[in-house]
Amino acid sequence: MSEPTEVEGLLRALAPQVLGALVRRHGGAFDVCEDAVQEALLAAALQWPRDGVPANPGGWLATVADRRLVDRVRSEAARRRREESLASATPQSALLAPAADAPDPAADDSLALLFLCCHPALSVPSRIALTLRAVGGLTTAQIAAAFLVPEATMAQRISRAKQTLKAAGGRLVPPAGEGGAGRLGEVRHVLYLIFNEGYTASGGEELTVPRLAAEAIRLTRLLLRLAPGDAETAGLLALMLLTDARRPARTGPDGAPVPLDEQDRDRWDRELLREGLELIAATLPAGRPGPYQVQAAIAAVHGEARTAGATDWPQVLALYDLLLRFDDNPVVALNRAVVVAMVHGPAAGLALLDALAADRRLARHHRLPAVRAHLLERLGTDPAAAARAYREAAARTASAPERRHLTARARRAEDGVNG
Missing domain, CATH: 1.25.40 (Serine Threonine Protein Phosphatase 5, Tetratricopeptide repeat)
Known part of the structure; x- marks a missing residue:
């Protein structure tokens, strides 16, 4: 997976907003809305580098996605004679709306979309795939390449996930109360797994998939912005930053892994270290620490040691003792x-x-x-x-x-x- 371009980064940032707006407008038809947004993203990826980014990129994507959705529904209705069933799932006025009346992506439904992609009815691999596609804006081919599976296999996984959501009646509404806290934990877990696969790939010829780790960090930043008071989300982001800071020193010239105690710490990313250390220092005193905060504290001890020999190992051991109490x-x-x-x-x-x-x-x-x-x-x-x-x-x-x-x-x- 190559590094994202400026246009691609913008598209991925806008993807969840546009999808949320489309789902909100079309009565929760997540599966067809997601397909339409993907088509709009592809069109923009081809057109914007050539013609320039439009003045209102979110509105452009929403308009194109809405047109694609209406065209698809009309085509399927004509071919399969499913007007009545489609009308019951999506308001007829929305199906026939002119393209100029496209959904407004200004209202950010990204948190609700993250909850939906991590629905309890979905398996963990399906949650990961759907989150990367629907919220991350990655194509099926990009996700398949990151996880070393054929594109057809990943396409089937995503398709089954969307059908499972449809059958489970998944809606674009963040759960409230205890349910919301539990689902927030599930979202954190999915992002943690995505980061781990990017930082240490479970298979293949490369030790790391940097873009996958970067996407996990980007989505965790988004989650923290949407849930700014959640200390565990802040802890998760700090953990990712402190861990990813070591990545430049993790491999030798031949691509082989370099153990932590043998790494050239001058090659660690000092900006990521600084941000991670400041974030966990501000988060830990705020309340009772959770497992992600404890793991971030362990990473911080390593990050503060200028040499392996200077590591405060008794402190690390005390933190691991605390971590085992959680899990x-x-x-x-x-x-x-x-x-x-x-x-x-x-x-x-x-x-x-x-x-x-x-x-x-x-x-x-x-x-x-x-x-x-x-x-x-x-x-x-x-x-x-x-x-x-x-x-x-x-x-x-x-x-x-x-x-x-x-x-x-x-x-x-x-x-x-x-x-």
Whole structure:
């Protein structure tokens, strides 16, 4: 995925506003409205770089999308004789409205649209795909490329998601009260997953998908603007900024991952670090911290250390202890074992891995043998065991850069056996 152009960035910013306006006007027909907006975005992507951005780009998109929607409905009605069913779903006056009477995108329905794309009836992969397409303004081809699946597969996923929403009666209305808080948490989770896939791709030839991580940050900024008092959303944004700041130093010249303690910290993005540190410093004292705020605080400790040796590992360990109270997550426990090794020595960290090995959620995860190998290598008493663990981790990962890195570590450990 190449870096977005200025026009493409504008289109993605306008996409949720135009879609929300169209859905609001046409009685909640999300599926056909979303298709119409995508067609309008494509038309703008082809025309604006050539002819220039119109004076009212949002109005231009809304007008074109409305025309495409009306044309599509009329065509389907004529071909399939579905006038009555369409009339019951969408007001006839809207279907026949002149293009000049297009929906006004000035009213921002982006928060309601985020809630709709993360509807409880949808699977997590469907929520991610629909959010990136409907709110992010990415094409199906771009989303498919980011997640390393065929475009036809992603198109089917998005189509099924829209049909599921239709069957579930999903509406463009943000839930209120406790329901709203719960749905806000689901939106945060989807954005967190999008960022993680962009920061460390689960498969393929590249370690990162920078544009996917950037899109997650952009959408989280949008969410914080729409819910400015939500401390966990602020914590999530701080976490993303502090983590993404390390990305320039995360890979070597060959694309292989560089561990945190070996990174050239002068290559970290100082502007992202500054913004992330200021955001979490302002957020933590405001109330009871949640898991995203705690993770951001951990990232802040790393971000403040000018060298790996200067890291306040006891503070990091205390924060991981707090994080585990929110969620008995084996990956969090695995990361904590690494921190325990930094504070109390590698033998103490290795002792924690035996219990984690019995957790079925980590049964095929490459991180468990990778951590074991790292701690065995640090302990230095059994380099052959470290090499075997590295090779086991390499066999489990679907990421080519990770596999090359782990294989190289295995060879280095084997050199220690033979040396």
